Amino acid sequence: xxxxxxxxxDNHGLPFVMVDKVDAKVFVFDKYGNLxxxxxxxxxxxxxxxxxxxxxxxxxxxxHDEERITPAGRFVAALGDDFGGQKVLWVxxxxxxxLHPVITTSPKEHRLQRxxxxxxxxxxxxxxxxxxxxxxxxxxxxxAFTGTGGxxxxxxxxxxxxxxxxxxxxxxxxxxLQVKSQPTPxx
Numbered sequence: 001x002x003x004x005x006x007x008x009x010d011n012h013g014l015p016f017v018m019v020d021k022v023d024a025k026v027f028v029f030d031k032y033g034n035l036x037x038x039x040x041x042x043x044x045x046x047x048x049x050x051x052x053x054x055x056x057x058x059x060x061x062x063x064h065d066e067e068r069i070t071p072a073g074r075f076v077a078a079l080g081d082d083f084g085g086q087k088v089l090w091v092x093x094x095x096x097x098x099l100h101p102v103i104t105t106s107p108k109e110h111r112l113q114r115x116x117x118x119x120x121x122x123x124x125x126x127x128x129x130x131x132x133x134x135x136x137x138x139x140x141x142x143x144a145f146t147g148t149g150g151x152x153x154x155x156x157x158x159x160x161x162x163x164x165x166x167x168x169x170x171x172x173x174x175x176x177l178q179v180k181s182q183p184t185p186x187x
Contacts, residue, residue: 001153001161006033010074015144016151017077017089017099019043019130021070024120026099026132028140037140040115042102042131044070045124049156049164056096060127068127071097072156072164078149079142089141091130091152099141099152101134130154 001018005011011031018027019041026041045065049072055063075091077099082088088100102111114122115133132141144150156164 001155001165002027002029002033002035004165005029005151005153011151014148014150016153017141017144019070019099019152019154021072021155021157022120024123026130026136028144030144036144037136039132039136039140040117040120040123042111042114042123042126044068044126044128047124047157049073049158051092051095051097051128055128056094063127070126070128070130070154071095072154072159074165075152075154076149077145077152079145087137087142089145089152091154095128097128097130099130099132099137101137102131 002016005016011033013031015031015036016029018029019025020027021043024041024043025038027038028036030036045068048069051069051071052067055067071092075097077089077091079087080090080093082098082100086100088098091097091099102115104111109125111125111131112133114125115131117123153165155161
């Protein structure tokens, strides 16, 4: 997917992030497509690729478990402050979706421990935001997006990548170009 982004120029010369919800990982790339960091992440509790309409207008206490979705798609993102004044990478401001340091205000959720486990099986807990360690946010996300906007690609889990991103880039065409551009071995 990162090759597709760079080859198509879809990132418009900006840094970008890939969020893999299935494997619960975040990958940060510079504007050239060089990987700057990868880390486990916490994502929305519920499986799905579409945010519930009007979700940002609800109080957290009134959001049902099945509504806690990290939406798939391509988002123009920028650093900003959350409602408590903490730095976050706003992914979809209108839907209240951000990539930010893990929130540890509810010890019973064991969010730091979930980030440290070797599998993604327990990484579904958030209300839709993408949580990473504070160290990763400070060392990879903030430097990549300081002074510039960027793009966040959240990979789908109920639709195919082709269905989700086909309006931006033709992956099949890219694959054919890659095969054609390979040198023919000498006999």
